[in-house]
Amino acid sequence: MEDLSFFVGVIGNVISVLVFLSPLRTFIRIIKNKSTEDFQSLPYICTFLNSSLWTYYGITKPGGYLVATVNGFGILVEAVYVSLFLIYAPSRQIRIKTSVLVGILDVGFLAVSILVTQLALEGEVRIDVIGLMGAVLNIIMYASPLSAMKTVVTTKSVEYMPFLLSFFLFLNGGIWALYALLVGDYFLGVPNGTGFFLGTAQLLLYAIYRNGKSSKTTSVPDSLEEGTQHQPLISSSS
Secondary structure, rough: HHHHHHHHHHHHHHHHHHHHHHOOOHHHHHHHHHHOOOOOOOOHHHHHHHHHHHHOOOOOOOOOOHHHHHHHHHHHHHHHHHHHHHHOOOOOHHHHHHHHHHHHHHHHHHHHHHHHHHHHHHHHHHHHHHHHHHHHHHHHHHHOOOHHHHHHHHHHHOOOOOOHHHHHHHHHHHHHHHHHHOOOOOHHHHHHHHHHHHHHHHHHHHHOOOOOOOOOOOOOOHHHHHOOOOOOOOOOOO
């Protein structure tokens, strides 16, 4: 069973890396145009925090090295993404807003979480609290595509819900839910199970509306497409 869980975890790591790298085309566009345009930084700021919490969880939990390594990779990737938002923000106001969000979430909240769990908690309680924080954040992030799913139903078009992202969300949630079942990790299982369910729902919408024509009267900003481009990668803990 241990060998099987390790094998499943390695597959999950590979899928998660692909999800982390999925927005590359967006950032190539940003660098080329030297502007973040209408793309939103919040999904990447939250994913940085998410990866940081799960790296901390993986380091703290015995045998959690698969969680720590892939989320550590996620920290590096998200740091690059967020840095590009700061460099290519189209206005000083947006740059300040992004900086404030990074300071509050990725520095302040993360630092407080680490200090409190290190100084006030110990043993299994510490691990459980870290896992709970990561699981809650993951569920919130997995729910982020709901607005895009609503748009698909409204416009009867899948134009603003990229297929590959939905497919990888489905795979990522499924493989990590299986891993969680094998190792008995509820903090990993619940958010990844949620991601698997939402990924399945998105694929069903594709099957229904794949031949739909994009609406000529409904304008959907790039930021909506961007919002669906970043899912909770290891949906909680690789």
